[in-house]
Amino acid sequence: MQPSDLQPIIDQLSVTDSESAYFGIFEIPNIVDEEYCCIKANSAGLRLYASSLLSAAAQLEEAKDTPNITSISLQTNVSWIDQSSEVRLIYVEPYGKPAAEIENGNAWSDKLFKVGCAVAGIIVLGLVGLGCLKLVELF
Known part of the structure; x- marks a missing residue:
């Protein structure tokens, strides 16, 4: 999708009431030898976080021919993201390889x-x- 195709979706998701929104990423305890996390959120929080990710995707598309872009910031200090969230995604780093070439652990x-x-x-x-x-x- 082109950034112009994403913008109406971003705008529609962004009008969600942030007062009632909740979003957080937390580690799941008691899982041996693995690190798993879960998202605790309500639908408003998921919509706002999706808006943030789609906005980053649009910025990546716009900047894909610009080699000096090293990261695209995500929203972090907003009221709807739980401040005690154990995992904080603060930026998206551009990665040019297709998924098939990404090394798996x-x-x-x-x-x-x-x-x-x-x-x-x-x-x-x-x-x-x-x-x-x-x-x-x-x-």
């Missing part, structure tokens, strides 16, 4: 490491079991 080397650890664990358990059998045979 779950690379094949990470999976191989997990499989290697599992195999090593099985070998250790097998050797411990074999050692116990040899001890029983001695007595």
Whole structure:
């Protein structure tokens, strides 16, 4: 979409009453070895945050031929964003690669490491079991 196509949507979302809006991003506790977050919001807060993101998207489109743009600020100090929010998105950084080229944290080397650890664990358990059998045979 072109910035001119986004502007009517941004304008429509921006007229949402900010007095009743609520938006925050919080970490989910008690999840082992992973970092997950959730959004706590009402519909007005989601509309205002969507407006902020669409505005950043329009600015990215307008500035895509400008190499010196390093970031586009998002709204942070507004009344409808919870000040105790654990995650604060403060800017959007332009990234020119398509999604298929973005490195994912779950690379094949990470999976191989997990499989290697599992195999090593099985070998250790097998050797411990074999050692116990040899001890029983001695007595």
